Amino acid sequence: MASAAGRRRIDDSLVLEAASRITERDRYLSRLVLEHQVLTTHQIQQIRFNSQRRTELRLGQLHQLRVLDRFRPLVARGSAPQHWVLDTLGAILIAAERGIEVSDLPWRRDKTIALAGSAQLTHLVGTNGFFCSLLASARHQPGRQLAMWWPARRCAARWGSFVRPDGYGVWIENSRRTAFLLEHDTGSEPSGRLADKVDRYARLFAATEERVWVLFDFPGPGREAQARRALARPEVPVATAVLTAGQTAADSVWLPVEVGGQARPDGRRFRLADLPKPAAGDMDGSANG
Numbered sequence: 001m002a003s004a005a006g007r008r009r010i011d012d013s014l015v016l017e018a019a020s021r022i023t024e025r026d027r028y029l030s031r032l033v034l035e036h037q038v039l040t041t042h043q044i045q046q047i048r049f050n051s052q053r054r055t056e057l058r059l060g061q062l063h064q065l066r067v068l069d070r071f072r073p074l075v076a077r078g079s080a081p082q083h084w085v086l087d088t089l090g091a092i093l094i095a096a097e098r099g100i101e102v103s104d105l106p107w108r109r110d111k112t113i114a115l116a117g118s119a120q121l122t123h124l125v126g127t128n129g130f131f132c133s134l135l136a137s138a139r140h141q142p143g144r145q146l147a148m149w150w151p152a153r154r155c156a157a158r159w160g161s162f163v164r165p166d167g168y169g170v171w172i173e174n175s176r177r178t179a180f181l182l183e184h185d186t187g188s189e190p191s192g193r194l195a196d197k198v199d200r201y202a203r204l205f206a207a208t209e210e211r212v213w214v215l216f217d218f219p220g221p222g223r224e225a226q227a228r229r230a231l232a233r234p235e236v237p238v239a240t241a242v243l244t245a246g247q248t249a250a251d252s253v254w255l256p257v258e259v260g261g262q263a264r265p266d267g268r269r270f271r272l273a274d275l276p277k278p279a280a281g282d283m284d285g286s287a288n289g
């Protein structure tokens with residue numbers, strides 16, 4: 001985070017300056033960062049900008065206005081990208097927009113600062129990158145839309161007594177609607193833990209009488225192949241993928257898990273929009289994203 005000496009003081013003049021300079025795109029990004037806690041420079045570029053230079057320029061301006069703050073986590077090799085979080089004035093603007101107090105927002109500056117050293121940061125950024133790739137795909141391809149994106153904490157509030165997905169999404173492509181629950185896997189969990197997750201999804205679907213795809217995003221093909229047998233449950237529609245550079249979650253990367261964890265005989269991977277529709281619909285199709 002920026003040092004206290006280098007940060008502008010929040011006062012009436014800064015609030016008025018920000019109010020006159022903030023665009024609707026800035027407000028959208030602020031709301032997104034509030035909801036999903038942290039986004040990297042690249043992820044923000046995917047969502048709303050056409051070049052890295054313009055992204056960095058505008059983010060620098062939002063940092064000066066104290067709408068967003070930034071940090072670089074320590075990594076073993078090289079340099080991490082800038083990670084962007086909501087700053088105090090960003091929270092003030094969102095609260096004013098909603099007609100509530102800042103204290104009513106799901107935001108606290110101390111918790112935001114603590115995120116920089118959190119053991120969950122890499123997982124959170126990876127999960128957000130999955131959804132940002134879908135937003136990027138929708139930006140550049142007519143007829144595509146990420147109609148809903150729930151973060152893990154919203155999923156936990158809804159279904160936490162059964163299971164805690166990393167996210168819930170609804171993808172629309174050419175009027176075909178695909179709802180899914182995401183498990184972003186970093187390779188750290190044993191197979192027994194993955195099997196337990198699928199059991200929990202089975203109980204959730206039995207209780208709600210609804211079924212959607214459960215998507216497992218793996219870090220590499222070896223991990224994917226190892227995990228697939230543990231994910232086989234006939235009552236839970238599971239598909240797995242390994243996203244490589246240049247691919248998005250909308251592409252032909254999804255391999256449904258068949259009985260016994262085997263792949264389809266033809267080895268075909270599906271686009272997200274082309275996954276066969278489960279027997280029941282969205283988990284919460286009436287909710288707003």
